[in-house]
Amino acid sequence: MSDVASDLRQVIRRLEAKSRASPAFRKSGSLEDLVGGAVEETDRGNVLCVRRRFTDDHRHGRQPLERARGLTEAPLALLARGEAPGGPRLLYLDTETTGLAGGTGTYVFLIGVGFFDDGAFEVRQYFMRDLDEEPALLAALDPLLRDVDGIVTYNGAGFDLPLLETRFVLGRRRWPDTVFHLDLLPAARRLWSARLPDCRLGTVEQHALGFVREDDLPGALIPQVYFDYLRRKSPGQLPRVFEHNRHDILSLVALAGWVAEAVVQAPAIDLGPDELAGLGRLWETADPERGEACYRSALERGLQSPARERVLARLAWREKRRARWDASRELWEAAARGARIFDARPWEEMAKIHEHRLRDFLAAQAVVTEAIEHARAHRAPVLVLDALHHRLERLTRRLARLT
DSSP, X not given: OOHHHHHHHHHHHHHHTTOOOOHHHHHHOHHHHHHTEEEEEETTXXXXXXXXXXXXXXXXXXXXXXXXXXXXXXXXXXXXXXXXXXXXXXXXXXXXXXXXXXXXXXXXXXXXXXXXXTTEEEEEEEEXXXXXXXXXXXXXXHHHXXXXXXXXXXXXXXXXXXXXXXXXXXXXXXXXXXXXXXXXXXXXXXXXTXXXXXXXXXXXXXXXXXXXXXXOOOGGGHHHHHHHHHXXXXXXXXXXXXXXXXXXXXXXXXXXXXXXXXXXXXXXXXXXXXXXXXXXXXXXXXXXXXXXXXXXXXXXXXXXTTHHHHHHHHHHHHHHHTTOXXXXXXXXXXXXXXXXXXXXXXXXXXXXIIIIISOOHHHHHHHHHHHHHHHHHTTOOXXXXXXXXXXXXXXXXXXXXXX
């Protein structure tokens, strides 16, 4: 069993035994001094809080924070897939936890939040100095959640918010599940999954924001740093945990401004072809014409395989729905002949158009014959070859009946 799991059992047993941090630690203030925080009182006890304010023109990498201040309902609704906030007040939220497994055995020990306030962006970080301070930690967060119109996270839908809801339920607090939530991870995946090695926040912030963290503590080490702190009551590497979390919040608000601005200006924005293709995916359902314009702009700027073939296929489907058979066939042909990996679908769609719409059976037969040659060259699965042979035989019989 892992050392982390063993450490977690030890701290849980200490909580169940209702042990408390020593009075000497409570009064030392050493951690408060190192992180620039202060102990604040809530209706459920005391909690350590660190507050930092950044002017609107503060740049996180290349991106000014102020670009996120004026986020409007339209891009927010698009990014949240149709849901819109009830007002302009947004809370940017990120947590640090005792593990990634989730469930009742995982604790949130540091909650970072950020919001615009009176010409500045304020970051607050609430820290649980021992497990018995969890009620105070949740009590500090609760009014903030209820005083905003929406929450913005990065992978919050899959991790942060479900975990916080669990802690609220266990702490006999009502979780505000009706509040608007925007998770930026799905948008980041649409924009950069084809270009970047991964869509972790640290990777995306370097590419989109030009922000590079110096001496950053890897997230995988953060739970162990907290366990060490609980055992020794020494700050150790905790200041680096606070810094990591603060950078997460600043990257979150800067990225929200970047993405919203790109969405509003698309396709008339100077971006790479992969990002334009991603914007096309974001707009495709809400505004098909705008989505198509993004796709075509991405192709014009040299979109590469395999994203190129996916975009050509999307455009071909749109032309097919419009009954513009020649335009659809040309797009399918470009997708078929430019692909590095064999895909039977463009060939099949070309054959269908020739056979059923243009009534050119010879052309349909030639397309299927060429598709079989490509399939063999690429060692396509037997089922794919069988389907193509079946189509060819049917076309051959049909042509024989016409002669």
